[in-house]
Amino acid sequence: MLERSPLFMNRLSLLVDLASMLAREVDLDAMLEMSCERVARALGAERATVWLIDAERGDLVARVALLPELPSLRQPVERGISGWVARTGQVVRVDDAASDERFDPSADRATGYTTRSQLVAPIREDGKAPVRGVLQLLNKLDGTFDEEDERYVVALAIQLGRALELTTLRASDPSGPGLVMRGPFNHIIGRSPAMETVFRRIALAADTDATVLLRGETGTGKGLLARAIHVNSPRQAGPFVTVDCTTLPAQLVESELFGHERGAFTGADRRVRGKVELAQGGTLLLDEIGDLPLEMQGKLLRFVQDRCFERVGGRETLRADVRIVCATHRDLEAAIATGKLREDLYYRLRVVEIDVPPLRERGPDEIATLAKHFADMYARRYRRPEPRFQPGAIDALIAHCWPGNVRELEHWVESAIVLAPDGRVEAQMWPRTRERKGTAGGEANGGKSVPVGLTLEEATRRYVAATVADCAGNRTAAARKLGVGRNTVARALRKVSRRDTND
Numbered sequence: 001m002l003e004r005s006p007l008f009m010n011r012l013s014l015l016v017d018l019a020s021m022l023a024r025e026v027d028l029d030a031m032l033e034m035s036c037e038r039v040a041r042a043l044g045a046e047r048a049t050v051w052l053i054d055a056e057r058g059d060l061v062a063r064v065a066l067l068p069e070l071p072s073l074r075q076p077v078e079r080g081i082s083g084w085v086a087r088t089g090q091v092v093r094v095d096d097a098a099s100d101e102r103f104d105p106s107a108d109r110a111t112g113y114t115t116r117s118q119l120v121a122p123i124r125e126d127g128k129a130p131v132r133g134v135l136q137l138l139n140k141l142d143g144t145f146d147e148e149d150e151r152y153v154v155a156l157a158i159q160l161g162r163a164l165e166l167t168t169l170r171a172s173d174p175s176g177p178g179l180v181m182r183g184p185f186n187h188i189i190g191r192s193p194a195m196e197t198v199f200r201r202i203a204l205a206a207d208t209d210a211t212v213l214l215r216g217e218t219g220t221g222k223g224l225l226a227r228a229i230h231v232n233s234p235r236q237a238g239p240f241v242t243v244d245c246t247t248l249p250a251q252l253v254e255s256e257l258f259g260h261e262r263g264a265f266t267g268a269d270r271r272v273r274g275k276v277e278l279a280q281g282g283t284l285l286l287d288e289i290g291d292l293p294l295e296m297q298g299k300l301l302r303f304v305q306d307r308c309f310e311r312v313g314g315r316e317t318l319r320a321d322v323r324i325v326c327a328t329h330r331d332l333e334a335a336i337a338t339g340k341l342r343e344d345l346y347y348r349l350r351v352v353e354i355d356v357p358p359l360r361e362r363g364p365d366e367i368a369t370l371a372k373h374f375a376d377m378y379a380r381r382y383r384r385p386e387p388r389f390q391p392g393a394i395d396a397l398i399a400h401c402w403p404g405n406v407r408e409l410e411h412w413v414e415s416a417i418v419l420a421p422d423g424r425v426e427a428q429m430w431p432r433t434r435e436r437k438g439t440a441g442g443e444a445n446g447g448k449s450v451p452v453g454l455t456l457e458e459a460t461r462r463y464v465a466a467t468v469a470d471c472a473g474n475r476t477a478a479a480r481k482l483g484v485g486r487n488t489v490a491r492a493l494r495k496v497s498r499r500d501t502n503d
């Protein structure tokens with residue numbers, strides 16, 4: 001009796017899946033695209049598009065359009081029915097778009113597409129929350145959208161609003177409309193020129209099967225970027241398998257990588273497949289490749305060259321179709337010089353090299369954005385109120401030199417969120433600032449954390465930021481200590497952080 005139509009089940013399961021789907025993956029566009037495809041199918045529409053309001057530029061961006069001819073669209077919020085929905089937050093259902101005065105025919109003219117019926121709902125967490133975007137459906141395949149379609153799309157758009165909360169798209173002002181795009185990949189923050197180069201390379205490399213070597217100091221995000229390569233590659237539906245070369249004793253590495261046959265050694269009571277086999281059809285991350293024991297390097301070289309291997313104790317030669325990504329924080333050239341790394345392996349692995357810059361080279365804006373991202377993330381996790389950085393708190397972060405990079409920053413922020421049950425994050429909560437114990441202006445930051453090797457501009461900026469932090473965020477007091485005007489302080493802090501966003 002309770003048998004439901006396939007359409008109903010299809011709609012229901014989409015509602016249920018959406019939040020977890022969006023929260024999980026780094027490839028936000030791909031996830032939104034998949035939801036659009038399924039929404040279009042569930043509603044019997046020709047097209048579905050998610051438009052997000054870009055809070056910085058104040059226009060609508062089609063993050064996802066099932067429009068092969070236009071992969072990315074922007075339009076002012078003043079324009080069209082979707083703009084009207086974004087502004088008013090009201091749902092619109094029209095049977096004949098051309099006769100609706102809010103309809104803007106210029107998009108159709110540009111694409112050669114003919115819009116007949118439309119159903120457009122605001123994307124937001126609930127009926128009262130600020131609008132983050134709109135979900136737009138075009139052309140019901142048979143007939144026009146009805147009231148039930150409308151109710152469903154409204155419910156779905158609320159789910160989308162909640163799901164977006166779990167991504168790294170953020171509202172710059174939580175009570176205002178729109179979102180800020182903090183980076184090209186979900187869960188990966190970064191818009192500094194240094195990181196844009198990395199992202200461009202990641203996107204280009206992801207399209208291919210080329211071996212990638214990620215290099216960078218500890219905690220710079222190599223593991224995260226390796227995952228981004230995988231989920232943005234044609235192998236995204238396949239497995240992503242990591243081998244940590246540091247934790248493996250030499251005798252176990254071979255079996256870990258290539259597996260073993262039953263009876264291969266004492267205790268091998270059954271056949272075990274290695275990581276290489278488990279990664280079949282997907283991506284294998286060889287993490288900390290610089291730590292791979294020398295004895296294993298020959299066997300790995302053979303695998304890297306022709307993807308062939310044998311299980312330990314096995315005679316059969318097997319092949320695995322895997323894409324290889326490696327990561328290391330070590331100086332591989334020095335490892336070759338000291339005989340710890342085979343040169344032939346090194347050349348095989350460094351096909352596409354991507355240098356991940358240390359946090360201190362990404363500029364103050366990036367430090368602030370990352371801090372806010374982690375604050376939001378941990379406030380949600382620990383059920384703390386909306387975090388508010390108090391004066392001086394961000395300046396103190398900017399002044400630090402971050403030997404542990406993003407991981408260190410993440411831990412600082414996590415601890416501050418734990419220590420701030422009211423959401424007020426103060427400079428004194430940072431571990432380093434507390435250790436420092438009120439140093440005098442000239443000795444701000446203990447003089448310890450400004451390393452040599454910086455440009456004069458960067459050293460100046462850091463020194464100024466440290467002084468401001470030491471004055472509890474009071475720039476006027478800092479300017480007095482430094483013997484300069486307040487504007488000079490502001491300018492020093494702003495330099496290197498500004499960038500032209502006209503791309």
Ligand SMILES: Nc1ncnc2c1ncn2[C@@H]1O[C@H](COP(=O)(O)OP(=O)(O)OP(=O)(O)O)[C@@H](O)[C@H]1O
Binds near residue numbers: 187190218
């Ligand atoms: N750009 C970023 N945006 C958001 N989170 C980041 C970013 N970079 C790094 N992280 C976070 O920082 C932490 C450290 O990153 P990850 O483990 O990828 O670094 P790593 O370079 O692999 O470090 P190691 O060399 O020590 O293995 C992780 O929790 C990761 O999610």
Ligand SMILES: [Mg+2]
Binds near residue numbers: 222223287327
């Ligand atoms: Mg790592």
